[in-house]
Amino acid sequence: MIIVTDLSKHFGNTMAVDGVNLEVRKGGLFGLLGPNGSGKTTMIRMLTGQIRPTAGEISVHGIDVLANPLTVKELTGIVPEQETPPSFLTAEEYLYFVAKIRKLENLEEQCEWWFSYLDFAGQKDVLCKDLSRGTRQKLMLAQAFLHDPELVIIDEPLINLDPLMQRKVKDFLQDYVKRGGTVFISTHILEIAREICTDIGIIYKGKLVFSGRMDDSAIGSRPLEEFFLELVN
Amino acid sequence: MFELFNSMMKEEWRMHSSFFGNRGFALFPVVIVAISMLLSLSMMIFGRIISQADVLLGLHYLLLFMGSMVGGFGLLGREVMNRRFSQASLLAYSSRTLPISERFIFSNFIVKDVIYYFFLYVLPFTAGFVAGAFIIDIHYSFLILLMTLFLSFCTGLSLVFLLSTVYANLGKKALFLIFVVSIVLLVLFQGTGPEKLYVLPPLAMYIAPSVDLLIICLGLVLVPSIISIIFLKVDYPQFQKHYRNRFKGIAARLGFYGYSHFVAKEYLDLSRSEGGVGKIVFSFLVPVALIWLFLPQLLKLVPGLDILVVFAVVVGMMASSMYNWLVEFDMFSSYAFLPLTVPDILRSKLNSYSLLNVIPLAIIIITTVYTGRLFDIVHIVLLFVAVSMYMVSVTVYLTGLNTSISLYNAGTFAGYVLAIGPVVLGMIFLAQLNFHFVIASVILIPVALFVLKRSFVKWGKWEV
Numbered sequence: 166m167i168i169v170t171d172l173s174k175h176f177g178n179t180m181a182v183d184g185v186n187l188e189v190r191k192g193g194l195f196g197l198l199g200p201n202g203s204g205k206t207t208m209i210r211m212l213t214g215q216i217r218p219t220a221g222e223i224s225v226h227g228i229d230v231l232a233n234p235l236t237v238k239e240l241t242g243i244v245p246e247q248e249t250p251p252s253f254l255t256a257e258e259y260l261y262f263v264a265k266i267r268k269l270e271n272l273e274e275q276c277e278w279w280f281s282y283l284d285f286a287g288q289k290d291v292l293c294k295d296l297s298r299g300t301r302q303k304l305m306l307a308q309a310f311l312h313d314p315e316l317v318i319i320d321e322p323l324i325n326l327d328p329l330m331q332r333k334v335k336d337f338l339q340d341y342v343k344r345g346g347t348v349f350i351s352t353h354i355l356e357i358a359r360e361i362c363t364d365i366g367i368i369y370k371g372k373l374v375f376s377g378r379m380d381d382s383a384i385g386s387r388p389l390e391e392f393f394l395e396l397v398n
Numbered sequence: 399m400f401e402l403f404n405s406m407m408k409e410e411w412r413m414h415s416s417f418f419g420n421r422g423f424a425l426f427p428v429v430i431v432a433i434s435m436l437l438s439l440s441m442m443i444f445g446r447i448i449s450q451a452d453v454l455l456g457l458h459y460l461l462l463f464m465g466s467m468v469g470g471f472g473l474l475g476r477e478v479m480n481r482r483f484s485q486a487s488l489l490a491y492s493s494r495t496l497p498i499s500e501r502f503i504f505s506n507f508i509v510k511d512v513i514y515y516f517f518l519y520v521l522p523f524t525a526g527f528v529a530g531a532f533i534i535d536i537h538y539s540f541l542i543l544l545m546t547l548f549l550s551f552c553t554g555l556s557l558v559f560l561l562s563t564v565y566a567n568l569g570k571k572a573l574f575l576i577f578v579v580s581i582v583l584l585v586l587f588q589g590t591g592p593e594k595l596y597v598l599p600p601l602a603m604y605i606a607p608s609v610d611l612l613i614i615c616l617g618l619v620l621v622p623s624i625i626s627i628i629f630l631k632v633d634y635p636q637f638q639k640h641y642r643n644r645f646k647g648i649a650a651r652l653g654f655y656g657y658s659h660f661v662a663k664e665y666l667d668l669s670r671s672e673g674g675v676g677k678i679v680f681s682f683l684v685p686v687a688l689i690w691l692f693l694p695q696l697l698k699l700v701p702g703l704d705i706l707v708v709f710a711v712v713v714g715m716m717a718s719s720m721y722n723w724l725v726e727f728d729m730f731s732s733y734a735f736l737p738l739t740v741p742d743i744l745r746s747k748l749n750s751y752s753l754l755n756v757i758p759l760a761i762i763i764i765t766t767v768y769t770g771r772l773f774d775i776v777h778i779v780l781l782f783v784a785v786s787m788y789m790v791s792v793t794v795y796l797t798g799l800n801t802s803i804s805l806y807n808a809g810t811f812a813g814y815v816l817a818i819g820p821v822v823l824g825m826i827f828l829a830q831l832n833f834h835f836v837i838a839s840v841i842l843i844p845v846a847l848f849v850l851k852r853s854f855v856k857w858g859k860w861e862v
Contacts, residue, residue: 215734235737243735251732253670254663258645265649265659266736290640292670 166191166316166347167212172221174207181207182218183371189349189364191315194342196362197351200397204371205351206246209320212349213243226316239267242309242317244302252294256285256304259293263308272311279307282337283330298325306334310341317341318349323357335361359389369397402498406510414806425808427518431526433815438530450536451596451605457527457543458550458601461520465554468515469562504630508559508623512552520548542604549600552619560622563629580687595692641670660746661753667727682720686713686761706771707829707836710762710778711822714785717758721751721790722801730799730860741854744794748850755786777836781829784842785822791846792817795853798860 167189174182182204189195199205210216212223214234223230225237250259257276264272280286283303288296296304302325309317322338323331338348339361352358358365359379367375374396377383384392415423441453524544531538564575596602599618603611645662652658689712697703724747730740762782766775796814797804804810821842828835 210734213735235739238735238737245731245735247731249729249732251663251667252727253667254645255641255643257643258666261643261646261649262659262663263736266738290642292639292641295639 166193166226167195167349168222168224169212170222172208172211172223173219174204174211174216175219180371182211182368185221185368185371185373187366187373187376189347191347192342192345193363194338194348194361195350195364195366196358197349197366197368198353198355198358198393199351199368200353203368205353205368206320208368209246209318209349209351213241213318214238215245240314240316242312242314244305244309244317244319244322246320250293250301250304250308253292255290255292256280256296256300257289259304260308260311263311267312269312275311276307279303279310283307283333299327299330302326303330315345316347316349320351322350322352323354355389355393367393367396402503403506403510406506407514410510410514414803422807422809426806426811427522429808429812429815430519430522431529432812434523434526435530438527438536439534441531441536442534445534445536454604455595455598455601457547458598458604459595461523461547461550462554462598464519465515465551465556466558467554468511468519468551469555469558501627501630505627508556508627511555515551515555516548520544520551523547542607546600546604546615549603549615549619550598553598553600553615556619556622556626559626563626567629576684580684583688583691655749657746657749660743661750664724664747664750668723671727682716682757685716686758689713689716690765702830703826704829704833706766706769706774706778707781707833708826709765710782711785711825713758713762714782715789715818715822717755717782717786718789718793720754721747721793724750724754725799725801728799740798740857740860743799744854744857747799748790748794751790755783758782758786774833777833781825781836781839784839784846785825787846788821788842788849789818791849791853795849795856798853798857 167187169185169187172182172185172187173180185208197205197208207216211218212225212230214230214237217231226240228236228240230237250256251262254262257280260272260276260279264270276289277286280289283306285300285303288300293301293304306319306322309319322334326334335357338350342348342363350357350362362379364378365375366373375383375392411423441448521544524540524547528538528540528543561576568575596605599611599615603615645659645666648662648665649658652661655661690709693705693709693712697705697708728743730743733743759779759782762778763775766772766778771778792814793801796810796817805814825836825839828838
């Protein structure tokens with residue numbers, strides 16, 4: 166589903182991503198793990214065509230992201246790092262706005278399902294600027310799945326969510342993968358990866374230091390934290 | 399508690415310099431020096447038709463206007479800063495987390511604005527103007543001019559702060575109050591000569607300095623500021639307001655229009671944001687009304703200019719400020735993860751801009767009819783449309799989606815002035831030669847379209 170070859174990104178003298186090679190299989194729940202500032206968000210922004218890499222190639226859905234970023238965005242659901250829905254639309258209006266951009270029709274039922282599932286029906290008519298961070302994150306998750314994409318890329322999926330909602334989102338993501346979807350998440354919380362991911366990659370100081378299945382022999386039966394610390398130290 | 403003031407100064411500098419680098423922002427006063435120097439050097443040509451008293455009048459009113467613009471940004475730009483930096487990250491909101499009162503913060507905020515913009519605008523403007531005048535052997539008293547221009551600037555700033563306090567306390571009733579005050583001003587100044595304009599205390603003080611006038615000037619600055627601080631009202635949302643889904647209906651009604659969803663969004667942005675319709679009244683209709691009010695007086699100082707031509711050009715220039723309203727609530731990062739490009743967003747903004755231009759267009763048509771010049775309507779409308787299109791194309795090319803802040807970059811601002819100044823002055827003086835030459839403004843339309851095309855290419859490469 167995703168193939169990354171020799172991918173690098175510099176910001177001035179800072180090497181945010183350094184020669185990454187990565188393959189994400191279709192139908193998996195891939196977790197990109199790494200400490201803060203390790204290059205996870207930069208990777209996601211390049212995978213989704215939001216920024217251009219300094220070097221390397223990216224293929225998503227078999228499409229060259231550099232040549233066709235819009236097509237990749239059309240086919241993929243994306244939740245960015247910072248939840249930034251427009252301030253003066255209500256949550257419900259925002260979903261309709263996204264639907265118009267994605268040329269979707271008859272969404273009433275789907276929107277209501279999201280409001281109900283993520284438990285924010287009471288805030289659907291509140292302006293986005295007045296929503297709590299948690300509710301904004303729910304809204305951003307809902308917009309990413311609105312067009313029923315085959316691939317969803319989420320930067321920190323559980324950020325700002327309470328434990329009840331975290332459980333619901335984790336269940337939804339796992340169920341989504343069972344139904345044939347592919348999910349790529351980034352997180353620095355190792356428990357999340359251990360619990361829901363089928364595959365992981367570990368990025369540290371811009372370099373991919375591990376990539377493989379969760380049941381990879383390199384990890385073995387050790388706690389993921391021990392394996393992670395061993396790699397980044 | 400000098401630390402708060404000190405930190406606010408640092409915050410203001412870093413906020414601006416973070417957008418376009420320390421050097422780009424630091425050079426902004428240099429550009430102001432250059433512009434004001436060119437302005438005073440132009441007296442070599444215009445000195446024959448404009449007296450020194452008229453020049454001083456223009457300078458003091460210009461600084462009054464600049465002060466009100468800076469204050470206006472404080473009033474209307476708060477939401478922009480909230481959107482870009484979030485409330486929690488601004489010192490103006492530190493009373494939430496630190497044991498400091500709102501009044502203390504606001505007092506520091508006013509003093510910071512005054513000192514900051516003294517060095518950014520007033521000092522370089524005065525220095526450039528006096529230096530340019532010195533070259534052509536016209537001598538001004540630098541220190542007195544600096545003081546009176548600074549007082550003019552502070553008067554504009556404090557009056558707008560007062561307006562913002564009135565607005566915060568009275569809400570929509572303030573709009574009615576402003577409407578009444580505007581009518582009173584219209585009645586007071588109707589049919590009077592330009593001599594009434596000289597009663598502006600800082601200007602009167604430059605012409606005939608006296609302690610009494612100094613006290614009046616200081617009173618004009620301090621009294622509105624103190625009232626603003628006493629009646630300060632800061633609203634933190636205590637409850638979530640609920641709105642019915644209006645987006646769906648508006649977008650459906652405009653379904654025939656390619657960017658209907660963006661137009662609907664922008665309409666809701668404007669109507670639901672702080673100020674709402676008041677924003678149009680405050681920052682467009684009131685200034686247009688004031689210009690219409692003062693233009694006949696100012697044109698008496700420069701004989702031979704066609705009032706409708708100048709009005710159409712000025713309204714065309716001011717109309718381009720509506721583009722800024724449209725982009726101020728948006729950052730491209732809000733769209734970067736959707737199948738949209740920066741040119742898509744620019745096109746949507748330009749579509750909404752075209753629709754909003756119905757307001758100034760109506761004003762132009764009404765004033766043309768009102769002045770009994772129905773036969774000139776094609777010329778005047780064409781001039782307005784051409785200037786508005788050209789202005790917005792230059793604005794888009796130079797600033798993209800970051801208009802209000804990008805113009806503080808020295809290079810961008812210089813480019814803006816150089817692209818706009820000669821063209822609009824050229825149009826005005828062309829009309830002075832022969833009114834029918836106004837038709838030449840049609841050339842600006844293909845130029846504007848070309849500049850917009852280049853803008854889409856330029857901003858299409860931009861990354862958030």
